[in-house]
Amino acid sequence: xxxxxxxxxxxxxxxxxxxxxxxxxxxxxxxxxxxxxxxxxxxxxxxxxxxxxxxxxxxxxxxxxxxxxxxxxxxxxxxxxxxxxxxxxxxxxxxxxxxxxxxxxxxxxxxxxxxxxxxxxxxxxxxxxxxxxxxxxxxxxxxxxxxxxxxxxxxxxxxxxxxxxxxxxxxxxxxxxxxxxxxxxxxxxxxxxxxxxxxxxxxxxxxxxxxxxxxxxxxxxxxxxxxxxxxxxxxxxxxxxxxxxxxxxxxxxxxxxxxxxxxxxxxxxxxxxxxxxxxxxxxxxxxxxxxxxxxxxxxxxxxxxxxxxxxxxxxxxxxxxxxxxxxxxxxxxxxxxxxxxxxxxxxxxxxxxxxxxxxxxxxxxxxxxxxxxxxxxxxxxxxxxxxxxxxxxxxxxxxxxxxxxxxxxxxxx
Amino acid sequence: xxxxxxxxxxxxxxxxxxxxxxxxxxxxxxxxxxxxxxxxxxxxxxxxxxxxxxxxxxxxxxxxxxxxxxxxxxxxxxxxxxxxxxxxxxxxxxxxxxxxxxxxxxxxxxxxxxxxxxxxxxxxxxxxxxxxxxxxxxxxxxxxxxxxxxxxxxxxxxxxxxxxxxxxxxxxxxxxxxxxxxxxxxxxxxxxxxxxxxxxxxxxxxxxxxxxxxxxxxxxxxxxxxxxxxxxxxxxxxxxxxxxxxxxxxxxxxxxxxxxxxxxxxxxxxxxxxxxxxxxxxxxxxxxxxxxxxxxxxxxxxxxxxxxxxxxxxxxxxxxxxxxxxxxxxxxxxxxxxxxxxxxxxxxxxxxxxxxxxxxxxxxxxxxxxxxxxxxxxxxxxxxxxxxxxxxxxxxxxxxxxxxxxxxxxxxxxxxxxxxxxxxxxxxxxxxxxxxxxxxxxxxxxxxxxxxxxxxxxxxxxxxxxxxxxx
Numbered sequence: 001x002x003x004x005x006x007x008x009x010x011x012x013x014x015x016x017x018x019x020x021x022x023x024x025x026x027x028x029x030x031x032x033x034x035x036x037x038x039x040x041x042x043x044x045x046x047x048x049x050x051x052x053x054x055x056x057x058x059x060x061x062x063x064x065x066x067x068x069x070x071x072x073x074x075x076x077x078x079x080x081x082x083x084x085x086x087x088x089x090x091x092x093x094x095x096x097x098x099x100x101x102x103x104x105x106x107x108x109x110x111x112x113x114x115x116x117x118x119x120x121x122x123x124x125x126x127x128x129x130x131x132x133x134x135x136x137x138x139x140x141x142x143x144x145x146x147x148x149x150x151x152x153x154x155x156x157x158x159x160x161x162x163x164x165x166x167x168x169x170x171x172x173x174x175x176x177x178x179x180x181x182x183x184x185x186x187x188x189x190x191x192x193x194x195x196x197x198x199x200x201x202x203x204x205x206x207x208x209x210x211x212x213x214x215x216x217x218x219x220x221x222x223x224x225x226x227x228x229x230x231x232x233x234x235x236x237x238x239x240x241x242x243x244x245x246x247x248x249x250x251x252x253x254x255x256x257x258x259x260x261x262x263x264x265x266x267x268x269x270x271x272x273x274x275x276x277x278x279x280x281x282x283x284x285x286x287x288x289x290x291x292x293x294x295x296x297x298x299x300x301x302x303x304x305x306x307x308x309x310x311x312x313x314x315x316x317x318x319x320x321x322x323x324x325x326x327x328x329x330x331x332x333x334x335x336x337x338x339x340x341x342x343x344x345x346x347x348x349x350x351x352x353x354x355x356x357x358x359x360x361x362x363x364x365x366x367x368x369x370x371x372x373x374x375x376x377x378x379x380x381x382x383x384x385x386x387x388x389x390x391x392x393x394x395x396x397x398x399x400x401x402x403x404x405x406x407x408x409x410x411x412x413x
Numbered sequence: 414x415x416x417x418x419x420x421x422x423x424x425x426x427x428x429x430x431x432x433x434x435x436x437x438x439x440x441x442x443x444x445x446x447x448x449x450x451x452x453x454x455x456x457x458x459x460x461x462x463x464x465x466x467x468x469x470x471x472x473x474x475x476x477x478x479x480x481x482x483x484x485x486x487x488x489x490x491x492x493x494x495x496x497x498x499x500x501x502x503x504x505x506x507x508x509x510x511x512x513x514x515x516x517x518x519x520x521x522x523x524x525x526x527x528x529x530x531x532x533x534x535x536x537x538x539x540x541x542x543x544x545x546x547x548x549x550x551x552x553x554x555x556x557x558x559x560x561x562x563x564x565x566x567x568x569x570x571x572x573x574x575x576x577x578x579x580x581x582x583x584x585x586x587x588x589x590x591x592x593x594x595x596x597x598x599x600x601x602x603x604x605x606x607x608x609x610x611x612x613x614x615x616x617x618x619x620x621x622x623x624x625x626x627x628x629x630x631x632x633x634x635x636x637x638x639x640x641x642x643x644x645x646x647x648x649x650x651x652x653x654x655x656x657x658x659x660x661x662x663x664x665x666x667x668x669x670x671x672x673x674x675x676x677x678x679x680x681x682x683x684x685x686x687x688x689x690x691x692x693x694x695x696x697x698x699x700x701x702x703x704x705x706x707x708x709x710x711x712x713x714x715x716x717x718x719x720x721x722x723x724x725x726x727x728x729x730x731x732x733x734x735x736x737x738x739x740x741x742x743x744x745x746x747x748x749x750x751x752x753x754x755x756x757x758x759x760x761x762x763x764x765x766x767x768x769x770x771x772x773x774x775x776x777x778x779x780x781x782x783x784x785x786x787x788x789x790x791x792x793x794x795x796x797x798x799x800x801x802x803x804x805x806x807x808x809x810x811x812x813x814x815x816x817x818x819x820x821x822x823x824x825x826x827x828x829x830x831x832x833x834x835x836x837x838x839x840x841x842x843x844x845x846x847x848x849x850x851x852x853x854x855x856x857x858x859x860x861x862x863x864x865x866x867x868x869x870x871x872x873x874x875x876x877x878x879x880x881x882x883x884x
Contacts, residue, residue, distance in 0.1 A: 033806065083806040094790065094816075098801035101794040119846040121640070121716040128689045130720065131871035131878050135848045144851055148866060173882060210691065218875035234692070403734035
């Protein structure tokens with residue numbers, strides 16, 4: 001029996017496994033379905049990774065490599081080309097790989113399966129169904145891993161970071177990126193990516209617009225873009241026609257939690273991830289979750305931090321048992337979409353609590369208020385907040401311990 | 414010289430090919446697309462209707478009811494996913510309650526077994542998510558859901574194993590009568606045949622007119638759908654229909670045989686081959702569906718699609734013989750549900766028209782298909798030990814292994830496109846819609862077929878996926 005099984009060898013799983021090892025666990029296995037470790041970072045060949053974690057600007061593969069090397073110097077076992085088929089509530093894990101289908105058991109589990117991209121179906125774009133409609137990540141894989149181009153005349157729907165990165169990447173490879181189209185009145189990506197990937201290449205960004213028709217019987221031949229009203233409904237008379245062979249979708253990411261649901265773990269409909277405590281424990285004792293499988297992050301640096309906490313907590317669980325007792329609940333107040341964690345153990349040994357959340361609209365100079373009922377516990381000032389940029393506050397655990405329910409609210413200053 | 418040329422390899426053409434493959438006949442199937450089941454068969458509600466809907470005395474009524482048992486039996490023989498989940502027709506007013514009563518009576522007249530009219534409470538007890546204003550419902554326990562394209566594919570596959578020749582990308586361009594049969598030009602080649610079976614779906618009118626005087630028109634009519642994630646697949650337990658009304662036939666809500674939820678269709682006249690969807694039509698489908706099941710979570714949608722019904726100017730299926738030319742045309746709904754009976758009927762019609770049907774000494778009528786996901790833990794361990802390719806999951810959402818994909822590629826009807834793989838083993842059918850497995854399926858296809866990844870199409874010929882960077 002393993003002390004810890006880590007499901008997924010991307011940045012979250014690597015950081016969790018390494019951290020658990022540092023805390024003294026020795027019998028750890030990482031289960032990775034791909035043929036190498038690193039997860040989606042392997043296809044993210046642009047730079048900008050690691051500014052917080054390593055104080056350096058690394059590419060995705062370089063960032064992954066740092067962690068892979070760290071893990072390689074430990075006794076952590078890595079099973080590649082191995083897919084977890086099922087996890088049971090009593091921590092049996094059914095795995096499938098060319099070397100066999102088997103059941104393994106672990107005292108603790110870290111879920112770090114990452115996320116997947118929303119597709120055309122998720123947003124019901126009407127029209128025909130030709131080839132040439134890709135999620136941005138699939139096009140990125142073709143280009144950066146396989147050396148193949150998704151197309152030559154490109155429209156990008158959604159201003160999520162992968163879409164923005166791909167606008168620049170496709171342009172550098174000789175494609176003509178005609179437009180980036182975003183249904184919301186603000187971008188879904190990081191400001192730095194808007195500047196470096198669109199503005200620097202004169203790619204127009206159409207906010208409050210969407211794709212309303214797709215044409216082409218075999219390959220994509222063209223599409224219609226329309227302006228939308230405040231209810232995101234297309235406004236007649238605003239049609240723009242694009243002659244293109246490729247549509248890339250960057251319309252959101254969804255945590256990949258089929259295994260989590262299968263194990264009967266409680267899910268938060270706001271994040272599409274598991275409900276977690278401050279130590280990243282889920283509703284099943286000894287099962288932890290971290291990274292994009294819990295909530296979608298913007299920066300891998302924060303995935304690593306969060307996952308290190310999950311790994312350390314798994315070690316603590318194996319060595320000293322579960323944290324029991326009373327629970328403090330976190331809830332999202334006005335203009336906040338969710339919080340992670342959603343629950344805090346009142347008896348937590350942590351001195352400070354990291355709270356992550358996203359706001360629901362764009363804020364200028366603003367405040368984040370942590371309160372309990374009418375009591376303001378702490379106020380954090382922010383110069384700017386947007387839904388595309390995950391917010392992070394750190395609060396002393398002692399300040400929260402006297403309350404049952406904590407609310408996180410955002411408002412203009 | 415062929416004995417029989419079947420034009421069209423949808424579920425009708427393949428059902429007929431399957432039956433005829435038992436006989437000593439030289440048979441060819443001419444299909445204009447690059448795979449079988451590319452028309453109405455690939456995009457429909459995927460339901461084996463119980464048979465209470467068609468008017469008494471029609472071929473539709475007779476063949477639909479006859480096919481219910483035949484289809485169940487065939488799906489078992491051919492390892493085709495099939496689930497007899499029963500259907501409900503909901504009524505929402507006194508007028509509709511009267512309609513449900515009429516359907517019940519018609520069903521009895523058509524010979525549909527097990528029909529019952531249920532009260533609201535009885536309906537709610539077996540279908541808890543129905544709307545509160547349901548007045549009553551017709552329950553038909555024999556209705557089933559199946560995988561229609563795999564059904565057609567399995568039938569065609571067995572036909573090919575038995576010696577039937579399948580020509581893909583062989584669109585019929587001309588037909589002329591000779592003294593002892595017909596000459597067909599298809600895909601640039603000429604063949605001679607004694608008999609023709611016209612199972613050309615939405616093109617059947619055009620094919621008929623190449624050989625015979627004009628007698629009917631095909632009126633293509635489009636139906637649009639939502640396909641929702643498996644997380645919505647238990648929203649209903651049965652196929653849930655509505656009564657026809659002024660605004661149309663009503664849309665259905667049903668679990669699919671794969672465990673998704675299907676919602677649709679509407680009915681819009683269109684050109685043959687127009688499978689586009691529109692925002693207005695999809696909004697209509699949504700608004701109709703929530704009348705039956707208000708709690709459907711459309712945010713779980715994974716795909717919209719449309720299929721084209723080969724409606725016709727005749728109020729029944731058109732199955733007629735004229736001088737060795739057999740029309741099997743206007744096979745509108747319940748066409749899929751009637752396919753098995755139609756093929757049997759056509760066989761008898763051929764015999765009545767002097768076609769000699771002598772059974773072969775040896776033939777097969779069954780087929781196996783490995784399905785990793787449906788295996789027990791022990792079966793999985795055994796198959797991976799035997800063939801390590803089953804140890805590599807390619808499609809994460811549907812748990813489809815490389816072993817299943819390779820098996821599909823080396824079957825009698827070779828899939829050459831990503832969608833052809835999807836139709837054979839469900840890779841790419843899940844919630845990520847091929848986002849993850851698409852590139853890997855392209856790689857496997859290129860490797861197994863000995864071509865480059867740029868040569869692999871998504872669907873129809875010309876629907877290329879990727880280009881070389883330097884191109």
